[in-house]
Amino acid sequence: MSGRESLAGPALVWFRDDHRLSDNPALSAAVDSGAPLLCLYILDESSQGVRPLGGAARWWLHGSLDALDRSLRELGNRLVIFQGPAEEVVDRLVETTNPSGVYWNRRYQAAEIAVDRAIKARLTARGIAVRSFNGRLLHEPWQVRNRAGRPFQVFTPYLRAVSAMPVAPPLPRPREIRAGGWPSSLLDSSRSLADLRLEPENPNWAAPFTGLWQRGEQAAQERLSTFLEEGLPGYASRRDVPAAEATSRLSPHLRFGEIGPRQIWHAATARADGRETDTAKFLSEVVWRDFCHQQLHDNPDLATAPCNPRFAHFRWAGDNAALEAWRRGLTGYPIVDAGMRQLWRTGWMHNRVRMIVASFLVKHLLTDWRQGEAWFWDTLLDADAANNAFNWQWVAGSGPDSAPFHRIFNPVSQGEKFDPDGAYVRAYVPELADLPSPFVHRPWDAPGDVLRRAGIAPGENYPRPIVDHGAARERALGAFRALRDAQT
Ligand SMILES: Cc1cc2nc3c(=O)[nH]c(=O)nc-3n(C[C@H](O)[C@H](O)[C@H](O)COP(=O)(O)OP(=O)(O)OC[C@H]3O[C@@H](n4cnc5c(N)ncnc54)[C@H](O)[C@@H]3O)c2cc1C
Structure with a gap:
């Protein structure tokens, strides 16, 4: 813990697609700093180039933020939500709270990277420490390189390289998350979850989703356990059969960071005995996800321009x-x-x-x-x-x-x-x-x-x-x- 961080104001923990308390490096580092924490989420659909979420993802986000807030409250904290361009929101927060540090896990879309860089530069210039972490991937895009030091373009050698790299063990869930005091002026400008209108109404086309999906960290952990118990045996041969329901269905949980790939990696590896082929196949899919992120990182226009x-x-x-x-x-x-x-x-x-x-x-x-x-x-x-x-x-x-x-x-x-x-x-x-x-x-x-x-x-x-x-x-x-x- 640095003296500056412990003596000065609260630490800001900015959640973004990492809606969990366990294996959340930004959160753990902020807790370790000893400062009381102000936990926040910003719905930013207006910064330049940021792609607004689609309808189904907005529905998931609603439940995900709700679950995150409930988990934080269990540990003595809460989630405060803001809406608007992130740079403006963070400026306002910093101005009012004079934080000892700002903590976040990294994002990989070009527009988000640009926002994060701009914010980091402004805060650093003001003498406020910004600490960023890998909370989303097994390995950062720039950590997996071929012998020439260049990004892999082909998955098989990428997988081979990753298989030889150690995967950091997941971090435990903090036992307590001491809360900082939110200034009332900031609370006045915050939004309730309902204000965000993330879930559809009239018509509520998402109604059937409610019976099919449970959102949040606990549900993600339960899905992983059930899958490892019931779905993993035979995964390699049954994963291509759509009626078999033999895959994990962890994808929306991973998307919103309700579970991290390192948690999946270690949980699956710990149970690999006797099901090595199934485990290797399953984990190779999780590595595909990292590979996709590397490609996005190296091809910022991945969604709009053909790479070739x-x-x-x-x-x-x-x-x-x-x-x-x-x-x-x-x-x-x-x-x-x-x-x-x-x-x-x-x-x-x-x-x-x-x-x-x-x-x-x-x-x-x-x-x-x-x-x-x-x-x-x-x-x-x-x-x-x-x-x-x-x-x-x-x-x-x-x-x-x-x-x-x-x-x-x-x-x-x-x-x-x-x-x-x-x-x-x-x-x-x-x-x-x-x-x-x-x-x-x-x-x-x-x-x-x-x-x-x-x-x-x-x-x-x-x-x-x-x-x-x-x-x-x-x-x-x-x-x-x-x-x-x-x-x-
Ligand atoms: C055209 C197309 C679009 C897709 N769009 C998305 C998308 O928007 N979001 C998304 O998460 N996946 C996408 N996928 C990949 C894949 O179909 C889903 O990740 C998978 O079906 C999710 O089901 P699961 O969690 O049961 O997978 P499992 O088989 O249980 O795999 C475990 C995890 O590995 C990752 N994974 C599996 N397959 C792939 C893959 N081909 N590429 C990257 N990661 C993978 C996912 O995170 C998945 O949750 C797309 C695939 C195709 C062909």
């Missing part, structure tokens, strides 16, 4: 009716429609199906991947600047270590392979529930009497395919060839 500049000239078809059919789950391809409806109904979609629907949008519908990225951004509870943009570029073929553009998923064979008896399709596309398995991924092949018995009238209560697979594939390959030829 050649793709900037791609000739997209831009068919709005087809885009709308995709969004609504009305393409006539059962696995695509099931995925898009799972997303709408639950705020989440299985990873295999995310790849299928993304490939369908980009390649079968020849629609700019940024349209898909934006829809996911608005509808996913786990919408994440790094994971979402990186994975869309991966599918579109324009990102680092991407699937090549000419690898075009066939939505029928993908469905038959990963959802062989159609359980996933039946769960989300009830129109097809009574279709026998051989036809559930290709209703157009079913004889008339089979369709009648299943209650399906093609084009009336379930759409005919909006594109023909073979023709769409040829069109996509043609567009890619045109791009290549134009540049050689």
Whole structure:
């Protein structure tokens, strides 16, 4: 503890996407400073370049902040919320509280980094210590480098490098978080959670989420324990089967930092005995998340500009009716429609199906991947600047270590392979529930009497395919060839 920090004013702990008390390095360091703490959150949707959250993520944020406040209150503190450009809010806070230090965990979007740098420079100039930490990743983007000291562009060597690096053990939850006194002028300018209007009303389209998801740190820990107990055995072989519900569903918790990857890493490793393959596969997914963050850090425009500049000239078809059919789950391809409806109904979609629907949008519908990225951004509870943009570029073929553009998923064979008896399709596309398995991924092949018995009238209560697979594939390959030829 430095003498200056302990003798001067309170310490400010600024929570941002790290909504937890355990393994929260910024919080632990502030507690260790000995100063009383002022804990805050800023809803900043107006600083230059900051991307406002999508609707589903706003719903999650509401519960996440509520849970964080309750946890802080259990330890004698509370969360005070502000709204507005972070630089202005922090200036006001510093002016009024004269803090001994400001503590935060780092963020990785370019606009947020710019805000943090500007704030840090101003505070440092005023003699106020700013201490920033890694609370979000296993390793910081700049810590994982190849032999030439450059960032990895390919995941496998990145994973190999990370596997050889020790992962810091998670920090314990503080036992007490001594509260500083909030000046009333600041409290007057603070917002209640309700003021932020994060949850939708009229219509409350998020109502079904309440029964499906528990937000907050405790729920994240419980989900991890249940997954390690019940889901991890067999994860490597079952993770691609959407009906198996064999993945952790930790993604929204990770997105909002209700659990940290180091906690997951150590908890999974501690139970790896006898399930080494499953554990390694699961942890490699957590490493993908770090890799995505490294890519975002090195490509600040990841969500808007293709990493491979050649793709900037791609000739997209831009068919709005087809885009709308995709969004609504009305393409006539059962696995695509099931995925898009799972997303709408639950705020989440299985990873295999995310790849299928993304490939369908980009390649079968020849629609700019940024349209898909934006829809996911608005509808996913786990919408994440790094994971979402990186994975869309991966599918579109324009990102680092991407699937090549000419690898075009066939939505029928993908469905038959990963959802062989159609359980996933039946769960989300009830129109097809009574279709026998051989036809559930290709209703157009079913004889008339089979369709009648299943209650399906093609084009009336379930759409005919909006594109023909073979023709769409040829069109996509043609567009890619045109791009290549134009540049050689
Ligand atoms: C087009 C597309 C868009 C995506 N958008 C997002 C997004 O906005 N937010 C998001 O968290 N994930 C995104 N993913 C990655 C992946 O689909 C989800 O992380 C995963 O489905 C979450 O489910 P889970 O927690 O059960 O995963 P698990 O299989 O249990 O994996 C554990 C954790 O590893 C990480 N992870 C798993 N797969 C990936 C991956 N491919 N890339 C990066 N991290 C991964 C996630 O944090 C996940 O919670 C996207 C994938 C695709 C193909």
